[in-house]
Each structure stands twice: as structure tokens, then as C-alpha cells.
Amino acid sequence: GENVEQHPSTLSVQEGDSAVIKCTYSDSASNYFPWYKQELGKGPQLIIDIRSNVGEKKDQRIAVTLNKTAKHFSLHITETQPEDSAVYFCAASKMRANRDDKIIFGKGTRLHILP
């Protein structure tokens, strides 16, 4: 089955600098890769996702890149702000999932933005 590894588990960056979180997956059939942000006391919320037919996607200060050959994808946050402090999760799944296919999450990265 699918396995998703996420690194680092904790990341501290100065406000205004960039943050990068990396994930690798094992199942080459996975083709949908969402990223979720979880703020304290709340459930995870989707911030960006990418499908395997594209290599990069951007939304303002957030971007995700996908390397299908190497089976890894990364979240990039530029010009970090205090409100970016949260736990971030990557995930992998198949768009045409059957009953046995699951959405598999990485273990999360706690991002601290330092003033």
C-alpha cells in the first residue's frame, strides 16, 4: 500500500523567509496530492493541491511542486508571516480510487515563524 514520508517534523524560519516542506510517496499510481494546514484547536484545511498531470501550481505565496519520476512533492511558502505558523500535512491518493484505496497522510510538519 501507499506510504507517505514527510520532512522535516519541525521547521523554524524567520518571518519573511521561505519555508519548504517535502514529502515522498511510494505508490506510482497515486495522482492527487493535497496539502492541509491545521491551526491550533481546528481541523485541517486544504490550502493547495496538485494532480499528476502538472509539475507545479501556485497560489499567491504558496506553491507546490511535483516530481513524478522521483515520487516526491514539496510545499513552498514565500515571504512567511506569523499566521503561517501551524501544522502542515501532505497526502497522496488516487483520483479514481476503488474501495481499497485510501488517502494516506504524512505525519505532519510543525512550522514556527520567528519574529
Add this chain to the structure above:
Amino acid sequence: DAEITQSPRHKITETGRQVTLACHQTWNHNNMFWYRQDLGHGLRLIHYSYGVQDTNKGEVSDGYSVSRSNTEDLPLTLESAASSQTSVYFCASSVSPGGSPLHFGNGTRLTVT
């Protein structure tokens, strides 16, 4: 606006008691999921449902059960609560089983004493 709500937000119970956590969504999604979140383990799938009367086991289903009698609700029951089930529980729903975003509730923090 559509939403997914969980209740209660916090629950303390004793070992051996039966506990039910509620999840209600107004997205009209067929697909609903229960996860538990623990430090060092991320989000682990407990049970999921792809429609009314459909339920399936996830990776950590022992000691838990779900039922799906309508589209909106997927209650999670702990048959006989154990201290190992102290955790934060999240319910989620999605428009498709795998290729669409999950919409999460804000969680239930369960403590088993």
C-alpha cells in the same frame, strides 16, 4: 454555507464505557471518514463510508464502529473505551473517494480515564 460539525468538542469518560462521537455534514457528500490524531502518528484512518449503509475499516479500526443510516451523519462509537483511545478525533467528508479535498470538522478531544 455547507459545513461539517462534530460534537461534543471535549469529552471525558471512564474506561469500559461506551462513547459515541457525532459527525454531521451539510455538504451532501457520499464519502465520510473518521481519523484520530496522535503526536508522532499524524492522521490515522479509523473507519470510512462511501454511502448510506456502507461502512469500511481503516488502519486502526479495532475497538471502534460506525453506522451510516443517512447521507449527513456518521457517528463513531467506542464500544468499551480504553486509555489507548485517548486522542483527538476528526471527521471529514469529500465529494469523491480519493481525488478531491477532504472537508474536516474541528475535532473532538476525548480523554479516557
